[in-house]
Amino acid sequence: MRIDYLGIEAFLAIADHGSFQRAAKFLGLSQAALSHRLRKIETDLGVQLLVRSSHAISLTAAGEALLPKAGALLSQLQAVYDSVRVRQAEPTGKVAFACLPTLASALLPQVLSEIAEENPYLEIDVIEIPFREIGEKVRTGRCDFAISLISAASSDLITRPLGEEPYCAFMRNDNRLAERKSVTLEDLVEWPMVRLAPHKRSRQIIDKALEEKSSRIQWPYEVQSSALATRIVSRSTAISVLPMSAIALAPQDVVSVPIDDTRIARDLAVITRRDSTLSPAAEYVLGKVEKYVVAMTAP
Structure with missing residues (x-):
């Protein structure tokens, strides 16, 4: 009936x-x-x-x-x-975006959790890759967009500034400097330091900032990733200068302390293709990611 x-x-x-x-x-x-x-x-x-x-x-x-x-x-x-x-x-489909590894670890668990709660039918592919590889991923369409660093202008990519992420001094929580609200570059001179490999963009930023003191700083460790740098810091008296978001990769006994006597920072940006527009789903995901990046980099 x-x-x-x-x-x-x-x-x-x-x-x-x-x-x-x-x-x-x-x-x-x-x-x-x-x-x-x-x-x-x-x-x-x-x-x-x-x-x-x-x-x-x-x-x-x-x-x-x-x-x-x-x-x-x-x-x-x-x-x-x-x-x-x-x-x-709701926006549907699949969204792929590239992100710097440190930012991915710090931001994406929160972002993806929020998206899953609001829109469980959206499929998201996160590609964690170094800065030097991100442009090509966006350019070839493998990614809808990327959260990366501001770089030289490209005719086929659009770079939109997002914010400035400061670098901090990473050290064990029992280091006497860990009790301070901030440290200076001079404070770092007496400690062994962990630095990233020369081809890393963060290494280039840090080298430029530490140029005047580089001859006085001890560099016994050189590694390929921020995650490994924080693990060495956890097991030694060494200190490393890394992006603020790298704290998400660090062991629990590692803390980050701001550096207050010089500007060490990286300029974050959204990278998209110039010849295409984002889908509603990609716009939605980008909006969520951007909200957390801006909150993290706000002074």
Whole structure:
């Protein structure tokens, strides 16, 4: 038997409003159309649901029995409609983006958790790669966008500044400098230091900032990644200068302390292709990522 949802809706509206006139207005119907719907469902069910008098409307025993069940039925149906409508309005598909490894570790667990909660049907591919490889990933379309560093202008890529991420001194939490609110470059001279390999962009930024003191600094360790640098710091008295976000890669006994007597920072940016526009899904993901990057780099 076909379920008469329009009849159920008419019955519920009359019962809720206590008046054919008010129920018809609520549903956007004429009273005649409303009465027709009620008669039809009563005919289908073979029972009278309402008693209409000159002064009031009352439910029959059958109407009293139907009212809570019919109300629950329509509520469930409305929830199904709403879920489909919301899902249709949400961005869907797959989004791929590249990100610097330190930023990925610091930001993406929060970002992806928020996206999964809001839009569980979106598929996201995160590519953690060094700065020197990011441009090509975007250029070839392997990524929709990238969170990277500002670099030389390119005719086929658009670079939009996001913010400035400072570098900090990373050390064990039992180092006497760890108790300070900030340190100076001069404070670092007496400690063995861990630095990144020469081809790393962070190494180039740090070398430029430490140029005047480089001859006085001890560099017994050179590594390929910030993660390894923090592990060496954890097991020794060494200190390393790394991007602030690298704390997400560090063991629990490693802390980061700001450097206050010189500017050591990297300029973050969104990289996109000049010849294409982002899909709604990519725009949505970028908005989420950008929100966290801006919050992290805010002074």
